[in-house]
Each structure stands twice: as C-alpha cells, then as structure tokens.
Amino acid sequence: MTIQAVPEPATRTEHLLFLDRAAVRTCAAGIDPVAAVEDVLRAHAAGHTALPAEGYLPWANSHGAYCRSIAMLGSVGAADPTVPTAYGMKLINAATSNPAQGRERAGGVSFLFDPETARPAVVAEAAYLSALRTGAYTMSSLRHLGPERFQEVTLIGCGAQARTHAELLARYFPDVRTLHVHDLLPERASAFASWVEGSELPFTVVPHGRAAEAAAASTVVITLTITDTGYLSPDHLRPGTFVAHVSLDDLLPEVFDRAQALYVDDVELVRDNPRRVLGRLLGEGRVLAPGTPKPGTSTIRGTLGDVLTAAVPAERPGTGVVVSNPFGMAVLDVGLLARVYARAAADGHGTRLDLLGADR
Numbered sequence: 001m002t003i004q005a006v007p008e009p010a011t012r013t014e015h016l017l018f019l020d021r022a023a024v025r026t027c028a029a030g031i032d033p034v035a036a037v038e039d040v041l042r043a044h045a046a047g048h049t050a051l052p053a054e055g056y057l058p059w060a061n062s063h064g065a066y067c068r069s070i071a072m073l074g075s076v077g078a079a080d081p082t083v084p085t086a087y088g089m090k091l092i093n094a095a096t097s098n099p100a101q102g103r104e105r106a107g108g109v110s111f112l113f114d115p116e117t118a119r120p121a122v123v124a125e126a127a128y129l130s131a132l133r134t135g136a137y138t139m140s141s142l143r144h145l146g147p148e149r150f151q152e153v154t155l156i157g158c159g160a161q162a163r164t165h166a167e168l169l170a171r172y173f174p175d176v177r178t179l180h181v182h183d184l185l186p187e188r189a190s191a192f193a194s195w196v197e198g199s200e201l202p203f204t205v206v207p208h209g210r211a212a213e214a215a216a217a218s219t220v221v222i223t224l225t226i227t228d229t230g231y232l233s234p235d236h237l238r239p240g241t242f243v244a245h246v247s248l249d250d251l252l253p254e255v256f257d258r259a260q261a262l263y264v265d266d267v268e269l270v271r272d273n274p275r276r277v278l279g280r281l282l283g284e285g286r287v288l289a290p291g292t293p294k295p296g297t298s299t300i301r302g303t304l305g306d307v308l309t310a311a312v313p314a315e316r317p318g319t320g321v322v323v324s325n326p327f328g329m330a331v332l333d334v335g336l337l338a339r340v341y342a343r344a345a346a347d348g349h350g351t352r353l354d355l356l357g358a359d360r
C-alpha cells in the first residue's frame with residue numbers, strides 16, 4: 001500500500017487588500033481609464049469575458065424608499081493575452097432616500113478574486129470606480145461615435161455620475177468649454193455648478209429649468225438621472241446629436257424609432273432587462289437586434305466593442321441622432337479594478353486585512 005504524502009497546510013493567513021475611495025482615486029489617476037475600458041470592450045467583443053446573470057434584490061426601507069442590491073460577477077481576459085486576467089464582482093447597492101439624508105444614493109464594494117485559490121484578494125470602494133468606468137465608457141463612445149467637433153455638452157441629472165463625467169470630459173475633450181445642466185431638483189444643479197466653480201475644471205456651467213431646453217442646447221447629451229419615465233422626444237434633440245443614454249429610461253420610444261444609428265454595450269444584457277425602455281422595445285420587436293434588419297424598423301448596429309474591433313462601422317451623427325445605450329457590464333468594473341490594483345501593488349497603496357485574525 002502506498003501512502004500519499006499529505007501536503008503541509010499552507011500558512012493559515014487569509015489576507016486581502018482593502019482600497020478605500022482615496023486609494024482608488026490615487027491609483028486611478030495613474031492609469032488611462034478609457035484605454036482600460038476599451039481593452040475590456042475589445043476582449044468582450046472577442047468572447048474573452050464571462051458575464052453571468054446579475055443578482056438583483058429590491059426592497060423598501062422604513063421610509064418606504066426603494067432600495068436595491070445588485071451583485072455583478074464577471075471575468076475578463078482568460079485566453080486573451082492583451083488584457084490581464086481578472087475575476088471579480090461588483091456589489092452596488094442604493095436607497096433612493098440616501099441623498100435627502102446627505103448620503104450618496106449608491107455605494108458598495110468591488111472584489112478581485114485570486115485566480116488560483118479563488119479567495120477574494122482585493123476589496124475596493126465601488127461607487128467611484130463604477131462612476132469612473134461608466135464615464136470612461138461614455139468618453140470612448142463619444143470618441144468613436146460622437147460629433148467630430150463639439151465644445152458644449154449637456155448633462156441631465158447632476159449627481160455623482162455627472163461629476164465624474166465632468167472630470168473625464170475635461171481630461172479627454174479639452175475643447176469642451178460649456179456644460180448645459182438640468183436636474184429635477186434645482187438645488188442639485190446649483191450644487192454641481194458650485195462644485196465646478198470650486199474645482200480646476202475649465203467649464204462654464206449653464207443651468208436650465210427644463211430638460212428639453214438643456215437637451216436642445218448642445219449636440220452631446222448625456223442622461224444621468226434616476227428616472228423610470230421617459231421625457232426626451234426626437235423633437236427635443238438637435239439634428240446631429242449624440243446621446244449617451246446612461247440612465248437608460250430617459251428617451252421616449254420614438255427616439256429609438258427614428259435614431260440614425262443605435263449602439264449598445266451588450267445586446268443580451270439589454271434584451272434581458274424589460275424594466276428598461278430599450279429592453280422592452282427589443283422584446284416587443286419594435287427595435288431589432290443586430291443582424292435581423294427589417295425595412296422601416298430600427299435595428300441595433302452593434303456594440304461599442306464591435307466598433308473598436310472594426311466588426312461594425314462607426315457612424316457619427318449626420319443629420320440624425322446617434323444613441324449609445326450602455327446597460328453597464330461588470331467586466332468593465334473588474335477589468336478597471338485589475339488596473340487599479342496593479343498600480344496599488346506597484347506603489348504600495350491600500351490596507352492589508354487579515355480575515356482570520358487570531359483564529360489561525
């Protein structure tokens with residue numbers, strides 16, 4: 001009888017690196033978030049990512065306010081030498097009553113997993129990273145699908161995403177001078193204007209009392225609200241406008257019907273969510289998935305990843321309106337966190353936590 005040697009137990013430590021928002025910000029300042037997002041989008045278009053279905057848990061808190069938790073797993077890069085392999089998850093929760101109590105509406109943590117042991121190896125503040133990846137996606141879509149030239153941008157909704165978008169616009173589109181803004185709560189638009197004024201951002205902020213007025217003020221419209229009721233019709237948008245429909249429920253169906261071109265981040269993700277307008281229109285057959293064109297019916301051209309890999313042509317707004325409708329992919333959070341973590345490891349940022357403590 002042969003006796004197999006039992007390996008010595010590995011030293012019983014369970015370390016993970018904690019990156020708070022300040023550490024994430026410092027590390028993110030040392031990377032190019034748009035390049036990081038574009039690398040992941042190309043990997044996604046090539047099928048080198050995994051994106052399981054999101055976990056979604058809604059409830060109402062003691063104020064009767066809508067609360068939700070979204071758990072978004074993803075992996076990127078396995079079999080793709082152009083991006084670092086990363087496995088992880090974003091857990092992003094929100095309560096609509098938070099802002100009235102002086103708290104950001106959404107918050108959470110993102111993880112990276114050790115590829116060998118599968119243990120969580122990094123945990124990072126998620127809201128800033130999430131805003132950064134969302135803003136970076138918008139910048140990429142503007143770079144490839146936006147008007148050739150623009151100096152004015154409209155932001156509808158003046159919360160956390162609006163600030164990150166403003167920071168990224170200053171970095172990636174230095175010609176932009178004016179931000180037209182609107183918020184359902186005028187005090188939010190004023191707070192945003194004061195924040196810009198107190199920052200080094202090079203913008204003049206022009207608040208508008210009505211969303212339609214703000215939308216008509218420029219040829220780049222970015223929706224960053226939390227509405228679930230559409231309010232922008234084709235008549236509110238100038239010919240030659242690019243819309244980044246980030247908050248997903250601002251455009252009325254007619255905008256999709258009449259769009260010159262329509263791009264998404266992932267067709268299945270959009271289709272699987274009939275809670276959002278484009279998912280509903282796809283389910284009804286009023287908008288069609290790529291490859292199934294029918295004369296007179298709006299058809300999704302493809303994904304931004306398809307544009308980046310040249311599988312689908314990029315179409316900028318001519319006399320019509322080009323719409324980008326990004327559902328939001330966990331692989332972008334995971335891929336971006338991998339870059340942030342690489343910086344943190346190289347520069348010694350973050351706090352090491354020991355999950356076992358004295359219990360070894």
Ligand code: NAD
Pocket residue numbers: 099105106130131134156157158159160161162182183184185188211224225226227245246247248326327328329
């Ligand atoms: P936030 O709560 O910080 O800010 C939202 C702002 O929109 C608030 O100031 C609110 O008063 C305003 N608002 C609400 N309804 C409005 C309306 N009808 N018209 C004008 N203003 C209105 O939210 P945030 O963290 O900045 O996120 C903004 C949106 O972006 C959310 O809907 C979020 O789900 C979405 N988001 C999308 C993606 C994506 O990839 N598609 C990723 C992250 C966040």
